[in-house]
Amino acid sequence: MANKNRSSPSSATPKLMEVSGFSLMNEDLLRNILSRLPAISFASAATVSKTWNAACCHILSRPKLSSAISLKPLPLVALQEVFDKVMSEPIRPHFAIASVGPGFEIKDVLQFMVEKVRSRTPIIVSSVKGILGRDALSHEFREVKWIDGNIDEVPVNTGIVLTVGFVPGLKVDVIPLLRQRKAPQGSMIDKFVQDIKSYTSSMSGCTSPQAIIMIGDGSVDQKPILEKLDYAMSMETIIVGDERGQFVYRSSDVSRNVGTNKKHSPDAVALVFARDRNKARGIGNIEFHFALSKGVSAIGPRLKAASVRVQDSYTVTWLTARREGQQEILDGQQMLEDIDNEMENNMDCVDLYIGVTRRRNCSVGSDKPKMMTTLALHGVEGGDSEYLYVDGVGIRTGDYFQFYHSDPKTALSSSRNVSSTLRKLKLDWDSKSSLSKSTIINAVDKKEAFGGFIFSCLGRGESFFGQLNVDSSPFLDNFPRVPVAGTFCGGEIGRGCTSLTANGDEGGSARCHLHVYSTVYLVMLYTPPEH
Structure with missing residues (x-):
């Protein structure tokens, strides 16, 4: 379908149906064919007929995360490579997150994504200190940091991790904290919190979302922002992210898409995940779990x-x-x-x-x-x-x-504890989904992880531990085939239930949501609907 002279599915299909008897195609065979299409062709196929649309909806009835990294020396080549990879299978992006090295122009990356994905897909592009993820071509997992202009003798302008997500049953959008020159910061933080609560309420009927991925401007103190979010949100709301980033964004609500100018400048941006109060029948539930490895x-x-x-x-x-x-x-x-x-x-x-x-x-x-x-x-x-x-x-x-x-010893011990806790949690999911031997159960009906995010301190990594991939190992050891993406940060945002927090927060009873030398994990789970 990449050939310009080849007909699109919508134009070619009616003729095929007339001359080839495509209308009599076995339903399983149709799904098999459609499931092999790349995302853009899949989207076109869904418009062919009600039958094809139903088949496409069946294929994408479960949530999906697709992610890839590229270290190609030319930014445009690297960007195209990861985009082709994440869109190589059927997916309808509900959100996109791109994290890039210092050689990329983040506005150019945003413009590329806006042109390539659906017009109302929320997007965040940020410049980061390093990336974690699987290579688009080799599928090898990499942890890469930019230090003194080089990464493993690779030019500084390389490195991008792109993630797109399909999360049926949730509503997702980008909400910015816009600073106005003449307005006090406190009032703008209040508006930011109220915007998140209003959006969540309109989507789900409650004021606290399930999760927030937040990127803060590196020149702005994020502590008062996190304190007000902590005050306003239910303890079930998980907040993760990068305290000190540089970012651009696109919200599905065009009124929020205010670029940096003399009057407005974004101090932070939040990708908000809220339950969909109008979730269709037959759609299961998505959960988010939080874990913290302190250092x-x-x-x-x-x-x-x-x-x-x-x-x-x-x-x-x-x-x-x-x-x-x-x-x-x-x-x-x-x-x-x-x-x-x-x-x-x-x-x-x-x-x-x-x-x-x-x-x-x-x-x-x-x-x-x-x-x-x-x-x-x-x-x-x-x-x-x-x-x-x-x-x-x-x-x-x-x-x-x-x-x-x-303290690398504390960090290594804490990382192992997170891995152990995730393992126990996974075993608990499996045991709860198991029934007696006399009961027949479809293996796909149990709870499963379908994606995750990692936010790790720039100070960690191989130089800190003396070994590779320590920060990603708790996730990879427990969910080896599950897509995961991550970044190295100048400060890690992590707020959530302490049940998965190894060794507790740094302050004991005091709540700490902006961490140092830590790694924050966001695990995304799916439970199919009961039959």
């Missing part, structure tokens, strides 16, 4: 911020502290010396953070404020005889904090 360990005593200074022109906080229960004020040099002693003079070998326990009133719009306790992680920039310097703002005098350091 930092606490060290040293608990401290209390004694003084805090922030200069408006900087995004660095200066602070002094007291040990819990003591009055002596510690400067930055004293705090760092104490941590260095705790680490036996190995502090230079790790990345250092402070985890600040924040108790703040939170609300959205006119809603009643609620006290939220969160753990906010701030990178340590240094210290002297006056202050400790940490990245970011939002710390107050009286806040408690503790030092954390990157």
Whole structure:
């Protein structure tokens, strides 16, 4: 069908039916033929007749995720390669996500996707620090990071992972957080949260979606955004993504498609998955599961911020502290010396953070404020005889904090725990779908994973663990034939039920949704309808 001189299915089929008796084709044979078509030809075939449309709907009655990566040196070649791969089988894209290396022009990638897929398909394109996925040609799984302009001696401008998803029973759209120059950030965050709730309510009848994949602008503090989302959403809503990205998007609602200009600029973008209240009969249920592999360990005593200074022109906080229960004020040099002693003079070998326990009133719009306790992680920039310097703002005098350091042993152990937990969960699905020996059951009727996403810290990978594919192994070991795509991030967004969270969150009872040195997993499951 790629040949320009060949007739399309819609024009050729009536003649074939007249002269070849195609109308008498066996239903199973018709489905077999249609199931071998690439996505674009499949879409054309679905318009031929009611019979063909019914056959196509039967073929695509279950959800499907299709994903591929390419490391070809020319961006356009790489983009075409992954697009051809993900669209090589029948699929009707309900959403598309492309993550690319720094050599790509993300606006060009978006334009390519807009021209190739359905006009109302929501799309996000982001520039990332690295990619995870299966090669479009070799099918080999790769974890690739861009460091110092090279990846495994491959030019810097290579690397793209493209994922398209078909999720019947769900409604999906892109909702941006648009900053207006004259509006306070707080009011724009409130509108963002309310937009997500309104969209979800209109689609499903409830205000909390099943899941959100979120990309934040790297120059914007995402902590207040995640705190308000956490406040407003049910605990069943899973939120994953990249805290510090660069992105463009296309929403199915054209009123949301506001590009960067003098008046508007997107601070974040959310791909929202909501239940479809008008789901057709015969469509099963899609579930999302969240898992977290942490990669930092606490060290040293608990401290209390004694003084805090922030200069408006900087995004660095200066602070002094007291040990819990003591009055002596510690400067930055004293705090760092104490941590260095705790680490036996190995502090230079790790990345250092402070985890600040924040108790703040939170609300959205006119809603009643609620006290939220969160753990906010701030990178340590240094210290002297006056202050400790940490990245970011939002710390107050009286806040408690503790030092954390990157720890490959903790990360490896946590990764293994995630793999074990996913294995137990998979066995639980299998046991619940099993019936007595006297009962005959179709094997396809059990719950199954059909796709997933991975968001991993740029600091992890082979250089951190000393071995390949540790970050992807929990998913690959348990779901070896299930499509999965991922990115390496400058900060990992992960909010969800803790039942699959290995070793708990970094802050114990405090809720932490912006992580460091972690890997976040989103597993997508499907349960067929009962017969």
